[in-house]
Amino acid sequence: MSDSxxxxxxxxxxxxxxxxxxGYVAGFILTLGLMFTSLELVTHHVWAPFKLMxxxxxxxxxxxxxxxxxxxxxxxxxxxxxxxxxxxxxxPLFVLIIALTWWMFQSLGARTMIHGMGM
Amino acid sequence: MSTQNTRTxxxxxxxxxxxxxxxxxxxxxxxxxxxxYMLSDAMIFATLFAAYAVLASHTAGGPAAQDIVHPWxxxxxxxxxxxxxxxxxxxxxxxxxxxRGGVIGWMAVAxxxxxxxxxxxxxxxAGLAMQGIVPARSAFLSSYWVLVxxxxxxxxxxxxxxxxxxxxxxRYGFSTDVVARLLSLKYFWFFQAVMxxxxxxxxxxxxxx
Numbered sequence: 001m002s003d004s005x006x007x008x009x010x011x012x013x014x015x016x017x018x019x020x021x022x023g024y025v026a027g028f029i030l031t032l033g034l035m036f037t038s039l040e041l042v043t044h045h046v047w048a049p050f051k052l053m054x055x056x057x058x059x060x061x062x063x064x065x066x067x068x069x070x071x072x073x074x075x076x077x078x079x080x081x082x083x084x085x086x087x088x089x090x091x092p093l094f095v096l097i098i099a100l101t102w103w104m105f106q107s108l109g110a111r112t113m114i115h116g117m118g119m
Numbered sequence: 120m121s122t123q124n125t126r127t128x129x130x131x132x133x134x135x136x137x138x139x140x141x142x143x144x145x146x147x148x149x150x151x152x153x154x155x156y157m158l159s160d161a162m163i164f165a166t167l168f169a170a171y172a173v174l175a176s177h178t179a180g181g182p183a184a185q186d187i188v189h190p191w192x193x194x195x196x197x198x199x200x201x202x203x204x205x206x207x208x209x210x211x212x213x214x215x216x217x218x219r220g221g222v223i224g225w226m227a228v229a230x231x232x233x234x235x236x237x238x239x240x241x242x243x244x245a246g247l248a249m250q251g252i253v254p255a256r257s258a259f260l261s262s263y264w265v266l267v268x269x270x271x272x273x274x275x276x277x278x279x280x281x282x283x284x285x286x287x288x289x290r291y292g293f294s295t296d297v298v299a300r301l302l303s304l305k306y307f308w309f310f311q312a313v314m315x316x317x318x319x320x321x322x323x324x325x326x327x328x
Binding site for chain 1: 144146147150151154155158161162165166168169170172173190191194197198201202204205208209211212214215217293294295297298299302306309312313316317319320324325327328
């Protein structure tokens, strides 16, 4: 959140003034470029499947970080630091939900052979 | 809200405590609240990605991801989502310049591009349904349909919200309420591009490997 004093003109609000045409264009070009690179790698089967999975996941992570900085303008400035902090403490929860659920069912499948039931 | 600095003073004129109400910036309070909502919305996607990770191999003899995903077609959808977000970014820069026409015009472009994305997604899923590749066919298809279409539902809601905001900007101008809503919509729309990066990578790219 930004500072606590109000602004007479809402358009002059710090969150409005964060908007950056150059930042949005850079975000568009860089993230689209990353997705296109991932697409080329996958469709041409450049590497083994596991390596492709790792490379495309890394490209997605970089794209999300770029979007956070260039589109959402998240940083440690006074206007944005609480938004940034909230996102940072949410990320472990996001990852844990996916990773622990996957691990739990992998473990369950291995112990009960539920994967052979043809769900 | 203006900041008040009413202080209770002792008979000696010493400030004992500050009773003033230090109100928060209305716009920032609202957008931060909406930001927290968006982060909780991300947790919905986390559960759907978790379900997909578990069920992706449970095809019950039906089609697997490799049989139904078309990465190049999905890249076309990616171009439309990102372009729509870029157009919305230009709408926000027009807001910075206090240009009513700029905000509405760029938002209309974002809306058309977003509608193009939805059209492609509807075409994709209508094609699957015509071939009997429906959620009831397997656990994999259930998670596939729900994950992708949950994102599509968000996109559809965002388009409706844009229509509402175009009307409000034209009708009320840049009041505090309208600006706070525009900033919340910005978060919402940009968030769809972030989620689409995850959907495109996990569903369409990993599915084609």
